[in-house]
Amino acid sequence: MQWESVIGLEIHTQLATKSKIFSGAATAFGAEPNTQACAVDLGLPGVLPVLNKQAVRMAIKFGLAVGAQVAPRSVFARKNYFYPDLPKGYQISQYELPVVAQGKMEIELDDGSTKVIGITRAHLEEDAGKSLHEDFHDMTGIDLNRAGTPLLEIVSEPDMRSAKEAVAYMKKIHSLVRYLEICDGNMQEGSFRCDANVSVRPVGHAKLGTRTELKNINSFRFVERAINVEITRQIDLLENGGRVVQETRLYDATKNETRAMRSKEEAMDYRYFPDPDLLPLVINTQDIEAARQSLPELPAAKKRRFMREFELKDYDAALLTADRDVANYFETVVRLAGEPKLAANWIISELSGRLNKEDKLIQQCPISAELLAGMLQRLAKGAITGKMAKDIFDAMWNGEGDADTIITKRGLKPTDSAAVEKIIDHLIAQNPAQVEQYRAGKDKVLGFFVGQVMKASQGKADPAQVNSLLLEKLKK
Ligand code: ADP
Ligand code: MG
Secondary structure, three states, rough: OOOEEEEEEEEEEEOOOOOOOOOOOOOOOOOOOOOOOHHHHHOOOOOOOOOOOHHHHHHHHHHHHOOOOOOOOEEEEEEOOOOOOOOOOOEEEEOOOOOOEEEEEEEEEOOOOEEEEEEEEEEEEEEOOOEEEOOOOOEEEOOOOOOOOOOEEEOOOOOEEEHHHHHHHHHHHHHHHHHHHHHHOOOOOOOOEEEEEEEEOOOOOOOOOOOOOEEEEEHHHHHHHHHHHHHHHHHHHHHHHOOOOEEEEEOOOOOOOEEEEEEEOOOOOOOOEEOOOOOOOOOHHHHHHHHOOOOOOOOOHHHHHHHHOOOHHHHHHHHHHHHHHHHHHHHHHHHHHHHHHHHHHHHHHHHHHHHHHOOOHHHHOOOHHHHHHHHHHHHHHOOOHHHHHHHHHHHOOOOOHHHHHHHHHHHOOOHHHHHHHHHHHHHHHHHHHHHHHOOOOOOOHHHHHHHHHHHOOOOOHHHHHHHHHHHHHHOO
């Protein structure tokens, strides 16, 4: 039997507001436990929630950016359940009437084609506190600093057909919320996390299979792995006559397996009802227009502009625009040095490679856009060779200063053309057999000569110059 997998994601993004969604307490990450939870976050009697306008603006921006409908009127509801890190006994969320509905996001597939993933809804809600199971003997610690942090939960249609597609979609949403500056996107700190819903069905069947939900996965790599092991588990189960139970499962990264957490069949009834402490959220056309005016250039538009303005290839433009800070870095380099193609190549290969290797973000890059631009200018003018450029890059990475400083300090200078000519004349005199072969039409011999010149100049000759001088002198 051929199986098809079906995936829908619920992505939780912590909105980057300074204060909480219904109180004035700070949201900064990493404070001492329980120092950033006020009476409202603790659900003490007699307090009232006041909606954070900034969180609403952020939700509207997101809605506009994914071409969704922003609801003129949406409603906050209480989702009732008991858990130690939820002091009120209910979470304020949106249920029947979310603030954002019916958006879409385009993803690129491996074969170069694109696919549109539907966004069912995005709603505002508050985060819960944190239960800390480590560090306490036979006890659980409760940190309520996170309680009341604003979340935008982005729910997709079950439109994805592989773990790869799910990750591509998640990366797109991640890129977008960072562009919009509505979420810092920090996955280690839990600012951006997702639940993956997974089912399988025989190829050709219209009806969706029973799904399981993989909870709170906070890295792209784990999302891909978790979905793949879950797909395999479900197919194995079905092929051996079993059935998939609708349940919540946890992904264990160390064992690379998923295991049951709680079944939906015994799941609680959340008894949703409109929160009587909060008025319906009314958004008028001025609010929407103001949000529209504040939208930055979005990734897709930036990519098209890079292709047009800098004549970059689709693939390169996509890589350079996936992250807003990388795109800004690239544009700064080009503004200072010109040479967009050279800049694109260096940023995509050398710079990104180095950042990845050292697990650094562009913001932590030891080579500023100004420094890279300075080096690329020297390279483009032929003042240094490609080999020297790489050495200078390493030296700049290690904090040895700008290109000129390093060039002077190390005496880096391409061998001048008179010296290169001398080397070539010498080689031609020494290798008559190879000269004959070349002149008889064996073009490959040119490579032999280039190699010999580079060797004789200890890598200091400019390969382009060597090539043209050789062509001239070998001609007859
Ligand atoms: P719940 O609130 O119980 O989590 P929803 O109906 O809101 O359920 O669905 C949550 C997510 O599950 C959505 O992203 C949706 O696309 C996805 N989903 C629903 N049915 C399936 C299915 N059969 N297979 C895979 N994903 C599904
Ligand atoms: Mg769910």
